[in-house]
Amino acid sequence: MNPDILVVEDDTALCDLLTWNLSAEGYGVRSTGDGEEALLMVREQAPDAIILDWLIEQVPGIEVCRRLRKDKETARIPILMLTARGEEEDRIRGLKTGADDYVTKPFSPRELMARVEALLRRSRPSLTGDNLNFADIELDPASHRVRRGGESLHLGPTEFKLLRYFMERPNRVLSRQQILDGVWGMDSDIDERTVDVHIRRLRKAINRPGERDPIRTVRAAGYAMDVS
Amino acid sequence: MNPDILVVEDDTALCDLLTWNLSAEGYGVRSTGDGEEALLMVREQAPDAIILDWLIEQVPGIEVCRRLRKDKETARIPILMLTARGEEEDRIRGLKTGADDYVTKPFSPRELMARVEALLRRSRPSLTGDNLNFADIELDPASHRVRRGGESLHLGPTEFKLLRYFMERPNRVLSRQQILDGVWGMDSDIDERTVDVHIRRLRKAINRPGERDPIRTVRAAGYAMDVS
DNA sequence: CCGGAATGTCACAGAACTGTCACAAATCAC
DNA sequence: GTGATTTGTGACAGTTCTGTGACATTCCGG
Structure with missing residues (x-):
């Protein structure tokens, strides 16, 4: 983001x-x-x-x-x-x-x-434009493309920003409020639960059946993306 | 060098x-x-x-x-x-x-x-060379010619500039404003949606039925031309 | 001056995306 | 265990964005 x-x-x-x-x-x-x-x-x-x-x-x-x-x-x-x-x-x-x-x-x-x-x-x-990659996930901000294991994935705008936000802050627990501020913008007035829904959509988009989910839920705190 | x-x-x-x-x-x-x-x-x-x-x-x-x-x-x-x-x-x-x-x-x-x-x-x-080619598309700035798979295509002036603009910036998402600045000129006062229309005309001109569309729409961001 | 080609806008339809909600499932505190 | 929190999930209605055909206008060669 x-x-x-x-x-x-x-x-x-x-x-x-x-x-x-x-x-x-x-x-x-x-x-x-x-x-x-x-x-x-x-x-x-x-x-x-x-x-x-x-x-x-x-x-x-x-x-x-x-x-x-x-x-x-x-x-x-x-x-x-x-x-x-x-x-x-x-x-x-x-x-x-x-x-x-x-x-x-x-x-x-x-x-x-x-x-x-x-x-x-x-x-x-x-x-500012260099590739982020992360285990087998690859995100290129310049071309706005995401791949996992070589296969191209389709993400919506918010899912893309969300994934990028996580990949730029690996191994950190991010509160829903932080995520809202970072992805939606400081002055957005959006329900925290909305983050949950987008997390779910992101998970659905990047995880093929049988693959490890890189997003970890931290109860009562937020979410984190782990390098395995 | x-x-x-x-x-x-x-x-x-x-x-x-x-x-x-x-x-x-x-x-x-x-x-x-x-x-x-x-x-x-x-x-x-x-x-x-x-x-x-x-x-x-x-x-x-x-x-x-x-x-x-x-x-x-x-x-x-x-x-x-x-x-x-x-x-x-x-x-x-x-x-x-x-x-x-x-x-x-x-x-x-x-x-x-x-x-x-x-x-x-x-x-x-x-x-990197006077004529750009790109997958099976070949653009020669000097002679103002475009070919795809050997077959010569007819593009209007704007479509030509647009294609060239994309081919010089492969794999990058270009916003409608960037495209306007680059193709129409910084000080043109043209509706952003006009880009969409010309993109459509360009697509129609370069894509024969059954061929892959090299121009990718990136929702809420712009367009990009992909190699491969 | 004429006719075809090209251009910029518009309006509309369909597609994609979004934020919320209600309820189910999971986890926690005691 | 049991009730209280917290998170996962499917549905949905509204919104935003893009594709597309149509149209008036301009440009240009003849």
């Missing part, structure tokens, strides 16, 4: 601009202007990338960055920092602290989009 | 930086600071891509670009232009003149490399 991005920016106008542009590109976007809250949100939704203004209130960006890098759970999430023109020193310090790239304000939205895309490509090739 | 790239840049330091980076990636690089010379070199060595500074002396980049696009021999070589920050107008004019992408100075070498790679990846299929 589409990558989720967390925007940490306390200038409301700029924040809206970013959100709008990123959404238009198909990313899932959440935002906050507060560093402390940002750290919580990262843990909660595990975004695929973070856009972080260096000069937010309360907690300086660099501190947020440092703390994200310290936690093993979040250490690998790519961070794109926004700095004011001329703050050369900040930039260097930022990159040393663990930011992956920077953009100087003011910037063109298109450039920013390109940077974000580049970051994602680097951190998670699977999100 | 590795792709050859021509760098047109009159700032010696920047030119060296580019050359060094591109060489390190395995590209063959030649460079010049003069627009007129650039045109000669293009004819001489037929590079696979051109990196073109918009503000070189003698001949403005836009003029070089225009002249390259006018000559059928060089019209399809991808051009990446370098612009100064904030020259939004130049950028737009550049893209309209036929540049394929742009990078704003100052830029990170890494970003530039990514862009160049993307450009080459996009243009490659058409570079």
Whole structure:
């Protein structure tokens, strides 16, 4: 499914601009202007990338960055920092602290989009078009095709996104809410049980009789896809 | 053989930086600071891509670009232009003149490399030979001919461009908007459903009864042409 | 100026997909 | 065991998407 991005920016106008542009590109976007809250949100939704203004209130960006890098759970999430023109020193310090790239304000939205895309490509090739395969299941996002054991499978749009979402997060238990956020989008208002139904449809589509079901139900928690 | 790239840049330091980076990636690089010379070199060595500074002396980049696009021999070589920050107008004019992408100075070498790679990846299929063939379909851009299984087919202009667009991008899902941009042109204002109609006409034209339809409909996403 | 070919839109029908529900089956807490 | 939760499953009605034929218009060669 589409990558989720967390925007940490306390200038409301700029924040809206970013959100709008990123959404238009198909990313899932959440935002906050507060560093402390940002750290919580990262843990909660595990975004695929973070856009972080260096000069937010309360907690300086660099501190947020440092703390994200310290936690093993979040250490690998790519961070794109926004700095004011001329703050050369900040930039260097930022990159040393663990930011992956920077953009100087003011910037063109298109450039920013390109940077974000580049970051994602680097951190998670699977999100930008490379094949995912998984035991005997093969999913190619570019051609939108799925095969199992060489045989081509037909999946509907939602089943495809769902399978992709799982294959990008192997061996992790995913709650129904996480799945809804990731596959349907943050602001969808859909019954959690609907996930069950689509899981069933996905299972039916990918499991030929006699084959192992790669999707494991975790009672009272959600579902997970196992590499066997 | 590795792709050859021509760098047109009159700032010696920047030119060296580019050359060094591109060489390190395995590209063959030649460079010049003069627009007129650039045109000669293009004819001489037929590079696979051109990196073109918009503000070189003698001949403005836009003029070089225009002249390259006018000559059928060089019209399809991808051009990446370098612009100064904030020259939004130049950028737009550049893209309209036929540049394929742009990078704003100052830029990170890494970003530039990514862009160049993307450009080459996009243009490659058409570079691999003048006529494209594909399963049993054969398309010759020069003579505007299409054959399937040896038998000559008659396609209208739009159908021809459409088929070519697909054959240059095999195994990829192409959205209706992408197809419109690629076949009709970025600034056309045409209903997305029109693509469906032309797809149908194309299918009718290339598929004899009993033959496999190489065009796959991907619901809620677009169309793709499959090999095999 | 004429006639055929090509093009862009539309409307409609059929196909595919979706979200919910109700009930059955499985699992859990005691 | 027994009742309470939680998940699997089939059905279904509504919605969205695509295929297709028709049509008015434009383009172009003669």
